[in-house]
Amino acid sequence: MYKFTIAFITLLLSSSGYSQATISVGIKAGVNFASATGDASDSNSQIGYDEGRTGFHVGVISELSISNKFSLQTELLYSQVGANYSYDNRPADGAKVDSDLNLDYITLPILAKYYVYKGLSLLAGPQLGYIVNSEIENEILTSGFLVPETLRNETIDIKDDINNFDFGFAIGSSYELNNGLFIQARYVLGLSEIPKNEEQTISTDLKNEVFQVSLGYKF
Structure with missing residues (x-):
């Protein structure tokens, strides 16, 4: 997955006029609407991931403008994701458990950005x-x-019980005003499993999933 990331950046830079590139920086913050996808059951009970976790993200961005239409946007964010699930086994052991899975990451999105019309772009x-x-x-x-x-x-x-690294794919849109303010909406699908292996504390075959809404400012 790291080779894919490096190849992605290299292809983007080599396909455009890199010598004409300019860099701008900014800050952003927003809301995460996160959940977990995958198999959430075991042999003893049904575990339902029925609600997500609402968290936040905050950090800095850098945009490398390669042409009037294309740029490369990288970000460094603190991001809260996770899920909520329930375990109801009262007929057997008399216990009902409501659990919040809280996962906080430092994330590095590396996004190709295409300007559709003026301040409107796809990432x-x-x-x-x-x-x-x-x-x-x-x-x-x-x-x-x-x-x-x-x-x-x-x-x-x-x-x-948790893998240190997470890998995903992001897609979204952004709209920027002339004064540097911007709003973004993004969906990130996790491609890596959250747990290291089969543990009792967390079900296997779970991946992160998050929808983000952000406000930011480019200097």
């Missing part, structure tokens, strides 16, 4: 991520025959 390209925080927050409801319901909360650090 697409790979995204690399490095995990900096990973935990599960559980809300556990237990009950049983002649036993009152009890509710407790716990937080589990799952850094040993």
